[in-house]
Amino acid sequence: MRRLITLALLAAINMLTAAEPRKIFDYPYQQHDFPNGLRLFTVPTDYPNIVALYIVVNVGSRNEVEPGKSGFAHFFEHVMFRGTKKNPPQKWEATMKAAGAATNAFTSDDLTAYHATFSKQGLASILELEADRFQNLEYSESLFRTEALAVNGEYNKNSAAPTSKLNEKMRETAFDAHTYKHTTMGFLADIKAMPDQFAYSREFFDRFYRPEYTSILVVGDINPAEVKALVEKHWGGWQRGKYTAAIPAEPAQKAERKAQVDWQVPTLPWLAVAYKVPAYSDSDKETAALDLISALAFGPTSPAYQRLVLQEQKVDVLAGGAQQRVDPYLFTIYSRVKAEKDVDAIRESIVSTLNGFKDTLIEAKKLDAVKNNLRYQFALSMDNSEAIADALARAVALRRSPETLNRLYALYDQITPEDLRNVARKYFVESGRTVVTLSGPKAK
């Protein structure tokens, strides 16, 4: 074990100081592909005693292609806690509890992830327990219907925040055909209808909860060979499926779109300005260039931030950028504006700031500051096994490999001021823009 500890430490230290090539994810991980399509990553770290297990299924709200089924991937995440014949929920809870585990799950556009962080003694029993629910999930219609209500409760608790509605409206307005049109929570009407979808839920399980969609990440105080043997034993017999969702392609947007949300409760106005941008890529420079632009244009050292937040103090939130997605999505800048009368001017400032990148080449020094920021930000977030597993899970959702992180960060290093100009000219166009505003009741 001591050798591994030293290796992991060296990896972390070298991350920022070694000569080329500088790998951002430099942990000594192993990847193992099983014949059934299941993929295992083991990452020993020097954080003692703790193991973080993430099971990532490459299914999310992006796969919800059928009408009336929005929100189902997330709903199914809840259903996965309803047990099996061998391990009903209480037994599942008891096994997790015996390992001192903290457990949860989350769903996004492109992934559903189930995670547990626990004391290393629990690893064998938890890998067996999880293998059972991924292969043999079984629940009654009655429990299924009850769980649908908990999802409705989740919608309710989210609904007090105006940004939830702002995002809902943005997707609805910006997309016509692609499933990114709906949020991961789903349309409210579909959430209300969830209790009646029992038969469909079985089909959903059969389609997506299959080894070829699934990656297991085990990070922490582990012996990789032991982990591999355990996964082989409990997950090796899982049968491959044969379903692929046909995700509709989004047609090119022809003109600027606008929408307004009338919020019932007093709030400062919100503004979201979005542009259609390409899917995540770690092989061409566009994703990397857009990430750098968001930081240069609206980060805390940008001229726009300096003027709008610090000097004129007209907004108290100014942030955003491109979110990494499997299919083409949005580059969105959010702002909370302190006075309703300034909303139009702030929208103009955001648009003209991005337009500025089409003509003006950014100084190399500023570009370097952002590149450094991205590397140190990543390094500083890798401060425990769970955080490492979490970062890895998000990479696995995109490319099923941590190498995508290394490729992306290598691209950041290569980006030139000209690359920024090119990507700005290509994507910050009026016909690709969607603007959504949200404001509270007019003052009496």
Added chain:
Amino acid sequence: MKKLALFSFLISATLPAIEVVAMPGQSPLIQFRFVFRAGAANDPKGKEGTAALTVGLITGGGTKSMTYQQVLDAMYPMASDLERQVDKEMIVFSGSTHIDNLDAYYALVRDALLTPGWREDDLKRVRDNLKNAVRLSLRENNDEELGKELLYSLLYKGHPYGHLSLGNLSSIDALTMADLQAFYQTHLNQANLTIGIAGKYPAGFVERMTKDFAALPKGKPSTVKLPELAPLKTTQVTIVQKKTRAVAYSIGYPIDVTRSHPDFPALLVANTWFGPHRSSGGNLYQRMREIRGLNYGDYSYIEYFPRGMFQFEPDPNLYRRGQIFQIWIRPVEPPTAHFALRLALFELERLIDKGLTESDFEATRDFLALNVNLLMKTKSAELGYAIDSKAYGIPEYTSYLQSALKKLTHEDVQKAIRKHLRKDRLQIVAISDNAEDLKKQFLADAPSPMKYNASKPGDILEEDKLVSTKKLGWKPEQITVVPVESVFQ
């Protein structure tokens, strides 16, 4: 065992008056915690929010030699910043940096804390941010956190804990630069300060920090006298009228138990069985959400746990000499609001009457002994817990809890429940779009039967009969409706 060995490396340097908790290690990520034993409890009367605004200006403003923009420009390439937390009796400045940038980062933090810039334009922005945090982030856009904070304010009325740590909208408006400077001079002193540091920092670094921070006034401890709280004579219900989809509840009362109290481990076991934070394993969660689908989750607490909707582990350095027992019912659909409250109270009564079974006690005790390691999963948290343990006067938290759990008996837990928890004289806060109607339902005390969208086992239906007809017995003077606009005004 590893934890114990590690703790023995701690150096409690007492070169000048400043306490240091140092955890030297091999990580290139250097963690800092500057913790002052002062906070919102030291806000002068009528000047609520002074601690929060002072600290906000220190982290969100420039220094004597640099404008805030220059500070941001310097911090940005290192991806570091200086974070803050202001609670009743602790103020924390925390941050981390890669060892590559240690000197530059430390210089920025040192200057921020020792030579703040006190600029009016920074104050204007930071004041706006603070008011927006109260008005928007809390009062108008977050029903659940609103309910919890209001519960504290009601329980501690007239007490140094009795106002929102962020301050009230009107008091924040009235604060002047001189108020903030006076707070800084009086409370951010050496007597109140503990510096925490972890990572592969160089030899002599701790001495350098203690020498630098000796520039702060020596000062006196800021500990204020906490008066006895007037006990609640009856249950009090406060319903906040607010446009919202669902009904959120917070329920609680002060308890005598903090980490300093010998019954803390016993009560922690009881609470961890009843309503562990954001865990599906708790009894309350099982009865309310899993079996009945009433909402997204239901939890209970014996220590202050702000921002619970955004995080799974509590933040350290929220040391308090007084804590409350609290139940958090996440928003329920309005037609089930009456039933949900009855069920929460029914489960609380069952906890007090029956306690835990022997096997539940054992499973929860064993869970906690392992789970405590997860609280320390980052070095920053480990530093924070070490500083809290000093404040509470207990050994390092992991070993303290693990050794206490070893000695704990089932009877200890049952006794602690009976001694410290109760089923009556509660403060209840509800957030509802139909406050008057909810009040009418409570006063009518009529049955509130549950209708399900699926069949339920017979024992649940039987239990529902008891729950839905459970008499609350409240009188009109026990229920107050308040408009949301008046809260934290």
